[in-house]
Amino acid sequence: MEVECFVSKTLELLQEEREAEIEETKLWQENVSLKDLQSKGVCLLKLQIGSQSTGLYGRSLLLLEPRKHMGVSVLPSNNFGPGDIVGLYDLDGCKPSSQLCTGVVTRISQSAVTVACEDSPDGLNLDTDALYNLMKLANDVTYKRMKKALNTLNGYSSGPAADLISVLFGYSEPGSISQPNDLSFLNTGLDESQRQAVSFALSQREVAVIHGPPGTGKTTTVVEIILQAVKQGQKVLCCAGSNVAVDNLVERLAKAKAKVLRLGHPARLLESIQKHSLDAVLAHSDNTNIIADIRKDIDKAFMGMKKMNDKRDRIHLKREVGELRKELRTREATAIAEVLKRADVVLATNTGANDGGPLKNLPVDHFDWVVIDECAQALESSCWIALLRGRKCILAGDYKQLPPTIKSHTAASKGLSVSLMERLIQKYGDSVVRMLTVQYRMNINIMTWASEQMYQGQLTAHSSVEKHLLKDLPGVASVEETSTPLLLIDTAGCGLSEMEVTDEQSKGNQGEVDIVELHIKALTEAGVKPKDIAVIAPYNLQVDLLRQRLSARHPDLEIKSVDGFQGREKEAVVLTLVRSNRKGEIGFLAEDRRINVAVTRARRHLALVCDTQTVQTHGFLKTLIDHMTQHGDVRTAFEYLQVEEEQRLTQIKYLEIKGQVEWFLQDPDQTELRFPSSLNSHDRLLVHQVAEELGLNHESQGEGKDRCITAGEEEDVTGPPVEQPAAPADLKTLHLERMRREQEKREQKKREQEKHLDTVRTAGQTQTAKKAKIAAAATADVDFDTLIDAVVKAERVCSFVKCKTLVIHLGQLCLFCNRQYCLGHHIPEVHGCGDQAKANARMRISKEGVLYAGSGHKDKSVDPNKKAYLHRKLDSKLKDMEKQRKTKPKESDNN
Numbered sequence: 001m002e003v004e005c006f007v008s009k010t011l012e013l014l015q016e017e018r019e020a021e022i023e024e025t026k027l028w029q030e031n032v033s034l035k036d037l038q039s040k041g042v043c044l045l046k047l048q049i050g051s052q053s054t055g056l057y058g059r060s061l062l063l064l065e066p067r068k069h070m071g072v073s074v075l076p077s078n079n080f081g082p083g084d085i086v087g088l089y090d091l092d093g094c095k096p097s098s099q100l101c102t103g104v105v106t107r108i109s110q111s112a113v114t115v116a117c118e119d120s121p122d123g124l125n126l127d128t129d130a131l132y133n134l135m136k137l138a139n140d141v142t143y144k145r146m147k148k149a150l151n152t153l154n155g156y157s158s159g160p161a162a163d164l165i166s167v168l169f170g171y172s173e174p175g176s177i178s179q180p181n182d183l184s185f186l187n188t189g190l191d192e193s194q195r196q197a198v199s200f201a202l203s204q205r206e207v208a209v210i211h212g213p214p215g216t217g218k219t220t221t222v223v224e225i226i227l228q229a230v231k232q233g234q235k236v237l238c239c240a241g242s243n244v245a246v247d248n249l250v251e252r253l254a255k256a257k258a259k260v261l262r263l264g265h266p267a268r269l270l271e272s273i274q275k276h277s278l279d280a281v282l283a284h285s286d287n288t289n290i291i292a293d294i295r296k297d298i299d300k301a302f303m304g305m306k307k308m309n310d311k312r313d314r315i316h317l318k319r320e321v322g323e324l325r326k327e328l329r330t331r332e333a334t335a336i337a338e339v340l341k342r343a344d345v346v347l348a349t350n351t352g353a354n355d356g357g358p359l360k361n362l363p364v365d366h367f368d369w370v371v372i373d374e375c376a377q378a379l380e381s382s383c384w385i386a387l388l389r390g391r392k393c394i395l396a397g398d399y400k401q402l403p404p405t406i407k408s409h410t411a412a413s414k415g416l417s418v419s420l421m422e423r424l425i426q427k428y429g430d431s432v433v434r435m436l437t438v439q440y441r442m443n444i445n446i447m448t449w450a451s452e453q454m455y456q457g458q459l460t461a462h463s464s465v466e467k468h469l470l471k472d473l474p475g476v477a478s479v480e481e482t483s484t485p486l487l488l489i490d491t492a493g494c495g496l497s498e499m500e501v502t503d504e505q506s507k508g509n510q511g512e513v514d515i516v517e518l519h520i521k522a523l524t525e526a527g528v529k530p531k532d533i534a535v536i537a538p539y540n541l542q543v544d545l546l547r548q549r550l551s552a553r554h555p556d557l558e559i560k561s562v563d564g565f566q567g568r569e570k571e572a573v574v575l576t577l578v579r580s581n582r583k584g585e586i587g588f589l590a591e592d593r594r595i596n597v598a599v600t601r602a603r604r605h606l607a608l609v610c611d612t613q614t615v616q617t618h619g620f621l622k623t624l625i626d627h628m629t630q631h632g633d634v635r636t637a638f639e640y641l642q643v644e645e646e647q648r649l650t651q652i653k654y655l656e657i658k659g660q661v662e663w664f665l666q667d668p669d670q671t672e673l674r675f676p677s678s679l680n681s682h683d684r685l686l687v688h689q690v691a692e693e694l695g696l697n698h699e700s701q702g703e704g705k706d707r708c709i710t711a712g713e714e715e716d717v718t719g720p721p722v723e724q725p726a727a728p729a730d731l732k733t734l735h736l737e738r739m740r741r742e743q744e745k746r747e748q749k750k751r752e753q754e755k756h757l758d759t760v761r762t763a764g765q766t767q768t769a770k771k772a773k774i775a776a777a778a779t780a781d782v783d784f785d786t787l788i789d790a791v792v793k794a795e796r797v798c799s800f801v802k803c804k805t806l807v808i809h810l811g812q813l814c815l816f817c818n819r820q821y822c823l824g825h826h827i828p829e830v831h832g833c834g835d836q837a838k839a840n841a842r843m844r845i846s847k848e849g850v851l852y853a854g855s856g857h858k859d860k861s862v863d864p865n866k867k868a869y870l871h872r873k874l875d876s877k878l879k880d881m882e883k884q885r886k887t888k889p890k891e892s893d894n895n
């Protein structure tokens with residue numbers, strides 16, 4: 001009864017889903033512009049043929065790329081994946097009439113897609129200069145196979161899977177079989193929860209579910225289970241929903257010396273896997289020569305037939321060909337069966353394990369175990385294709401991550417999206433499940449939220465990852481961005497609204513793109529490699545906006561939708577939630593599992609860019625915001641916008657001062673330039689910079705002062721009159737120092753207003769250039785930055801060997817060697833202070849016992865964003881001014 005109900009209901013829902021898919025495709029082809037199709041991710045427009053080659057076993061491969069001269073050659077964000085059936089069209093459109101051929105996607109990267117064509121491209125006459133469209137086709141192969149499996153399930157009476165079916169549909173309780181107590185693990189590194197999962201899987205009679213939350217070593221555990229089964233002499237059929245997941249298992253099993261065999265279109269497999277594919281193994285089998293001989297005989301007979309005139313002879317030959325063909329078929333079947341039987345583990349995608357393929361050559365009861373990985377991401381009906389061949393099944397996955405994608409809302413709501421894993425847990429609870437609880441991916445601060453919200457607080461972080469941060473990576477400097485595992489950049493109240501688009505699938509937010517860009521800049525300038533960063537957005541439109549902005553500069557930066565990152569991890573994840581509106585609408589961000597997937601991709605750093613006011617209307621998202629607020633750093637987007645504004649103002653002020661000084665230099669009658677007392681310490685710093693640049697003597701003077709800064713030609717300098725501050729021991733000291741300074745600045749400002757005048761005087765005149773003395777007011781508490789600048793004033797260019805970059809305005813001081821470097825060389829690891837920096841970091845960690853997580857305040861003086869930006873702007877302005885100066889007629893020099 002249960003089975004019949006399930007089958008009839010599922011067949012109905014599958015039909016509904018199939019119709020929805022066809023309907024959607026039809027609707028799109030008829031009504032939606034190609035551009036819109038592309039933005040939905042089902043179509044790629046105006047592709048060029050990059051190359052055309054013959055792949056393995058005679059399959060022809062087409063490499064398609066975006067048009068090269070369009071600048072950025074990155075494919076728009078799309079839903080194409082390996083194994084998808086696609087149609088190639090000429091530029092007229094994606095109508096059946098303009099279809100050139102169909103094929104299977106074998107590879108897709110951000111810059112190209114490779115298609116294995118069904119027809120040979122020689123016959124197609126493809127033009128390498130022409131442009132083509134590629135469109136995903138709804139394909140019913142999968143449906144047919146699922147339907148067939150369901151029908152077989154319905155009529156199943158006796159066969160290897162009878163007991164399994166009985167348990168999975170609740171006719172009988174799951175049982176167990178006794179196992180030796182002293183199980184010896186092949187992988188001795190397994191943690192306790194993994195060992196328990198393995199023992200449990202071995203001791204269950206019909207079914208075991210392995211629940212593997214993100215980063216808990218699910219594959220590691222599944223591999224051990226399979227190897228143990230093989231050790232016991234079991235034959236295993238192992239499947240997963242995606243080719244990538246299957247290949248991953250093949251790779252790991254082969255490494256452990258298991259006899260594996262991979263079914264599937266060889267062009268769809270990873271290169272390293274191809275030698276384990278059925279085609280490759282067959283090509284090397286003993287039967288191959290005989291089969292080749294038979295083929296030759298058939299060809300010969302055909303040739304002979306053409307020449308023959310006698311009717312009887314022809315009939316005779318025809319019969320012979322028929323015999324040969326029969327022999328060929330049996331020979332081939334035997335060869336395949338032999339190869340399959342020799343393997344201990346046969347691997348395929350869920351639908352690749354169907355009866356129509358190579359498996360038809362095996363007896364139905366050949367396999368003992370069926371293992372299905374990523375079970376929570378698969379339709380239950382697709383699992384039944386393989387399950388019908390097993391006595392026992394192991395299901396692995398995480399039902400707290402994204403379920404299978406389903407087009408029909410009705411079908412989904414009626415239960416089509418419920419995976420077998422979920423259904424079993426609903427039916428039997430924990431008795432059939434073991435959960436892996438040690439995770440090897442996330443910093444504990446990233447993990448805790450997911451653990452509490454999704455995994456009943458059961459996860460622990462392995463010591464190897466518990467405290468790891470970006471700054472611990474080789475070549476990464478310790479700045480605030482790389483020292484915090486959680487950074488919330490809140491756009492609430494900053495006016496960064498989402499774009500007004502009605503389509504739920506395509507939402508964008510330019511403001512958040514700006515913020516993401518600034519943060520990526522900060523990370524990469526601190527030395528984080530773009531390939532270690534993921535930018536994740538829930539919406540395709542936002543993904544495209546981000547790619548347009550970032551991909552040209554960082555081709556290795558992966559920018560994808562949440563769904564595109566499932567099963568992956570990155571050192572740093574930057575997540576933009578896009579939604580920002582008055583109504584607090586969050587659309588499909590409301591799917592908790594989607595947010596869970598996005599957050600748990602991150603190993604060392606998670607930056608969340610969002611409008612907390614909008615997204616907090618959703619309870620689940622609110623827990624994330626609360627967690628990040630409590631355990632991470634919080635910045636408001638204002639700080640980013642403000643920094644840009646400040647940079648602009650600084651630049652204006654700088655040009656103003658410079659203009660004044662230049663006027664002064666050109667006026668022979670003036671010997672002294674006085675700056676108003678309203679100058680603050682920041683502006684005084686600019687005065688110093690201008691004087692530096694023009695090669696002028698300048699000094700700071702003030703009343704009631706203990707010290708002053710004197711600067712001039714290098715020969716004149718006897719050394720800074722101020723004690724050079726010892727290199728601060730750590731960032732905390734720097735921070736405290738800064739806090740103190742802030743306070744003093746405020747007091748100083750008051751005093752200043754009464755007392756000081758800043759002066760610039762000409763000190764003496766030579767024939768070539770006037771020497772001037774610029775005096776700027778200074779008090780006992782001279783700005784710390786000003787001091788440092790004074791100390792390093794002599795160093796005008798980056799101290800890195802051969803680097804000629806000017807560092808007058810925007811150098812960075814290395815605290816270890818005390819030299820000034822340009823922004824490309826200031827990281828200690830880059831210019832050779834790496835060891836000291838690491839030693840210092842280690843010392844700090846052991847001294848404080850904890851990793852230093854940053855102060856939670858944006859440290860403006862070391863913000864690489866700010867510096868780099870200002871650097872660029874000033875450089876270009878300076879060049880302009882230089883030009884103006886040169887073209888201006890010089891007034892004659894005097895005396």
Ligand SMILES: Nc1ncnc2c1ncn2[C@@H]1O[C@H](COP(=O)(O)OP(=O)(O)OP(=O)(O)O)[C@@H](O)[C@H]1O
Binds near residue numbers: 190214216
């Ligand atoms: N017992 C262990 N000791 C040390 N590292 C482990 C252990 N188990 C797993 N890992 C590490 O954890 C990472 C993820 O493991 P694995 O590849 O098995 O998981 P996965 O199933 O692919 O990912 P997920 O757990 O997210 O589904 C790998 O880098 C692996 O080396």
Ligand SMILES: [Zn+2]
Binds near residue numbers: 816817818828831833
């Ligand atoms: Zn250094």
Ligand SMILES: [Zn+2]
Binds near residue numbers: 803804823824825
């Ligand atoms: Zn340099």
